[in-house]
Amino acid sequence: MQTTFAQLERLEPPNWWADMNLTSVQLLCYGENISDYEVSSKDITIVNVERTENPNYLFVNVNFEGLSAGEYSFKFKKKGSKSFTKAFALKERDANSKERESFNSSDLVYLIMPDRFANGDTSNDSMPSVTEKVNRAEQGGRHGGDLQGVINQLDYLEDLGVTALWSTPLLEDNDAKYSYHTYAQSDVYKIDPRYGTNEDYKRLATEMEQRDMKLIMDYVTNHWGAEHWLIKDLPEQSWIHQFEDNKGKDFPLDGYANSNYRMTTQYDPNASAIDIRYCEDGWFTSTMPDLNQSNPKTLTYLIQNAIWWIEYSGLDGFRVDTYSYNDKEGIANWTKAITDEYPNFNIVGEVWLHNQAQIAYWQKDSKIGALQNFNSHCPSVMDFTLHDAIGVMFKEDNASWNDGMIKAYDNFVNDFLYQDIDNLMVFAENHDTGRINEIYNGSLDHYKLAMTLVATTRGTPQIYYGSEIGMRGDKGKGDGAIRQDFPGGWATDANNAFTKDGRTEEQEAYHSFSKTLFNFRKETPALHTGELLHYLPENNVYVYFRSLEDQTVMVVLNNNPEEQTLDLSRFTEGIKNATTGKELFSQNTLNLDDPLTVKGKSPLVISLN
Template sequence: MNRILQLFMLLLPLAISAQIDKIEPPFWWSGMNHSKLQIMVYGDEIARYTPEVKNAVITGITKTENPNYVFITVDTEGLDPGTYNIDFKKGKRTVFTHAYELKKRTPGSNIRKGFDASDVIYLLMPDRFANGNPANDSHPELTEKVNRNFEGGRHGGDIQGIIDHLDHIEALGATAVWSTPLCEDNDKKYSYHTYAQSDVYRIDPRYGTNKDYQRLSEELHKRDMKLLMDYVTNHWGLEHWMIKDLPAYDWIHQFPGYAQTNYRMTTQMDPNASGRDRRYCMDGWFVQSMPDLNQQNPLVLNYLIQNAVWWIEFADLDGFRVDTYSYNDKEAIALWTKAIMDEYPHFNIVGEVWMHDQAQMAYWQKDSKIGAIQNYNSYLPSVMDFTLHDAVTVVFKEKNPTWDKGMIQVYENFVNDFLYPDVNKLLVFAENHDTARINELYPDLKDYKLIMTLIATVRGMPQIYYGSEIGMKGNKSKGDGDIRRDFPGGWANDENNAFTASGRTDLQNEYFDFTSKLFNWRKGAEVIHSGETTQYIPENEVYVFFRHDKDRAVMVIVNNNPAAQTIKLDRFAENLGGFSKGEEVLSGRETGLDSTLGVPAKTSYIIELKK
């Protein structure tokens, strides 16, 4: 009988330890700047026990109104890599123990270099890019199954599909991949976009595993390419396991219950805004299926900081794109951003600040003088140039240019560059996964060439959207599914394989060859990465600007006129002085700089100037 009792007592801790359903972060690293580690432990009435950690100092234990949670803060400063036991005690008796690992940090991890203006970012939606592993198209633990016939459903693209086609992305001249979110999203429908995440420490099994995501990073780094994670700080999905059993009532914003954001991001800096309007912008839910996280709760904010740092270390990331950045609690998101940039001073984060006024967008960039008026600093290195995007979507189809319509709208966008603390850290783009497809707006290849020339040569960091390099279209008015079409050739039975030159149509090859030549040239064009800009007021829908430094200069001509134009070069003497000739990059032709230059209709020139 005593032997049975002894055996029972030995097995009891193992049985009770099954109460621990989740520990997050699942592990950490020694030598981190973020050394006060908040460990969230979740299990049935786990708060009944008092945690202790041998050989480490617990600086705080937080229990909430939900007895299924306990938050343990451990000071990891000076701790060596290894396993540290967390004892869960009832009185003086240890009921069970959990082994928590501090891993050895990769040397130099803290000085990793993020993406910058020397990069070209390729944005893709993994579910719609390529299906490299059909075995994971559906998963027994997740509700929505593969259905390629449903435009808004799961189509089966995955991480392996991205890895399989890195040759295509690299050949295009891209140096970085931005994938829309890959963490688990267990929504019943439309889960493919993965912005309503249900587990932020787990890659969605329909995309692959956490190890697969690490492997994608490794494969990119072998090619000297970078990986950007699409990170969501503002909200989770209704199916998130923590939303189903909230740690605390104020873990999310409640009114009580649901209230939708008013989407008026201007309330964030409007000195005349009502408190109610400001609250509904920041605290309202983006949509009913996406509960808004309360980042003013220090447990929530710490959780988000640690999750972001965890992914950077785990997957060796090179940057973040942060979804709906300007909907967050602006003081809290600044703390989140600063914590990451303090940990990784050379990292880069670009925020989605979808606004239509340069002053309002500049407000959100680090060290903004506009933000300083309100004593605000977001610490965010990069913002997206939505006003340039706005201009691009209309100017190339303007049939009646006027004083303020046509190419002058592009020119005027750059007039306001003085508002930004760092224009070289603006993300420039013609389209993304939320906007109209540029080839739908402009079905003529000539317009595509004008637009890509502009995106490739202006200041900032260019981003291109998957499929546009082969002329892919998509009608936004039909819904998001149409602008997120499957890349032809990404599925085994596709008739058209646009990943290879032999599989592409003649027109698809024209699109691809132009894009590839343009962005591969840009890789080595340092004057484009870091040079200054001098622009000239457009005449007859011909926009001319120069990128230059003390030794080099590139002249860019964008003729948006439906007729050929002859431009007089003496107008540009201040930038052409000291140069005797030029070479047009796209054609390889030598160009004289004597008096005039003819430019065919709807044609762009990129001329490297030579002495």
């Protein structure tokens, strides 16, 4: 009689590192009836082994404390069956890995949708291991952008003044349609093969490090895709949030209920339990099962996976998708575990709210959160209220009590609500919003005003790929219409906007302004951490200063269609003893004893002498 034994199909994490703060690791072992086996190791301390309702899983809790880097092994044994071993590597950490520096307010973050940025390797456009094939003609289809395309354009980004890159997710998404956005992940230890390999991702990080640039991973804690291998064979029913009323429906809708998207229920002292539950536990969409971070195994899996990617790739930060939809205490514990391992590691949470107090609640050490004994431990949040203002105020030519540049002023009035005002991400647009050049109908003047504000106010500026060459979109036609291909990213493109010679006249006008502004910011510490002093707008003109030690930058945003002349004596507190200043875009030297004339709908950025 032939003896059969379970084949160990997966072991996750696939390796770990010596000298980590996190030495107690939970190994997920997956294979048919693997729970029938006993696990042992000659060298690794096995604390205990946990079995679940699904016999295809074993959770082996180990401790690597005191072990040096090297090859180890586990033995799987079952009475009456052939035993087998599985090798496991403890690797050497990179030097100073724990103390790695992260992105901060000295950086300019460039956001890309990798499928739409540049196709550097056409051989991986369609791959046999994933379902959806390349179809560039389809707005919501795969277009072929990949990691090699990003690597090929790092010189372009560096020349533009970019210092950090945030890419939307790159992990495998095996949905049959709309897999290009990669937020419905099917394997979180594997780069999607249409983008490249894990080694390619690590190579991107290395190439960026050599340029003193930083790589930010878009990490998704709230949900996975319905095609995730683990979702399709749940280790525990409580691994994801499920609703009994929907039990018995076809997968993936079995147990599904949609989120009510009301994130305010997370801190509303008057909220009903059912409303809170449908926010936290409801699925983001029917194809994205909602992960239950209250389940200790689920949370541990997410913590270890995040740390694995940081250590493996040499990452410089996370942007966390739908941060405030997670189980509140669970996501706080996830965040703390990562920052305990890497004290300088920055994490920016997507908290898409429209009130500063509500956004500030989610920032680390928030005094507002402390009122409910809550600390998210998340160092950075996104300034969505500024984004809201930028999308309307430059259309408001006739200033009133509430319209025009007062919207910018009023946004910064509430900075006292934030625990760390420098660690806010400021932006005019991203991959989920309308493009700024569409909102303002392709107006270069409006783009200049918006980008000058984003690049010179407090916080960490984030810009969206293609806007620096005037790319527009139409949110009303779907997300694909704001996630267009960057011209020149494909060999068959009519023009190559990655090069000066390849840009149209209009594209070059956008690009030359952007490059001048972004590189000035890169070289000006006062715009990184300088104190912000601002003045009430008059005649739709907003004036503010950024000062650090002996460096001061004066910014004037004239949102009035008409030319305005300013009496600078009003701004003595900001100007101090300076008598002249050099204006960035004209390179003119200005006498600060004279009135200052500003053209309609235009910015000035003045370095004071």
